[in-house]
Amino acid sequence: xxxxxxxxxxxxxxxxxxxxxxxxxxxxxxxxxxxxxxxxxxxxxxxxxxxxxxxxxxxxxxxxxxxxxxxxxxxxxxxxx
Amino acid sequence: xxxxxxxxxxxxxxxxxxxxxxxxxxxxxxxxxxxxxxxxxxxxxxxxxxxxxxxxxxxxxxxxxxxxxxxxxxxxxxxxxxxxxxxxxxxxxxxxxxxxxxxxxxxxxxxxxxxxxxxxxxxxxxxxxxxxxxxxxxxxxxx
Numbered sequence: 001x002x003x004x005x006x007x008x009x010x011x012x013x014x015x016x017x018x019x020x021x022x023x024x025x026x027x028x029x030x031x032x033x034x035x036x037x038x039x040x041x042x043x044x045x046x047x048x049x050x051x052x053x054x055x056x057x058x059x060x061x062x063x064x065x066x067x068x069x070x071x072x073x074x075x076x077x078x079x080x081x
Numbered sequence: 082x083x084x085x086x087x088x089x090x091x092x093x094x095x096x097x098x099x100x101x102x103x104x105x106x107x108x109x110x111x112x113x114x115x116x117x118x119x120x121x122x123x124x125x126x127x128x129x130x131x132x133x134x135x136x137x138x139x140x141x142x143x144x145x146x147x148x149x150x151x152x153x154x155x156x157x158x159x160x161x162x163x164x165x166x167x168x169x170x171x172x173x174x175x176x177x178x179x180x181x182x183x184x185x186x187x188x189x190x191x192x193x194x195x196x197x198x199x200x201x202x203x204x205x206x207x208x209x210x211x212x213x214x215x216x217x218x219x220x221x222x223x224x
Binding site: 056062067071074 | 118128132136211219
């Protein structure tokens, strides 16, 4: 029961961060929120007992955040309008 | 990144952090069959160590692999994977059937050795691919 409520809270946080990352105008804030989304996914995988998947997700989250920010530097403006 | 933006704090943190990342990557690679992890995760950790150096110290980083070298290394990693697979076929086995190696050891040990060789190839390929993507994203172009 305790684990179920923990997973429910993490799922709600994932939905909130994912939706916010879609609708924010500032692209840097979107990237950081996407990184938070990935981190909540890591915690859910750990709670469900899949440390291997969680490890992969953590590593891929860090790498993709770096790539997104490196790509953001190439854009003229940091906003999607 | 082409120009560095590191201060002395970032530089010192980098010097203390990167050896631990490299050792952890090696641990993840070597203990892939007993604990979570494997070739992909180890390669991503090595790639993160190199990308961190590029971010903090710029082009003249201590630990640097250029984009062209990275693409060659990715090819070498894929070649290691395929070579071990074909090598087992030369010893009358199927593709990647590690038990076919004519080594004087137990079947499980031969499997562990073959899987370790495959994972080394995957590690080199993933590390080099991450560095190549990062280099392509941050390359300065003339226009």
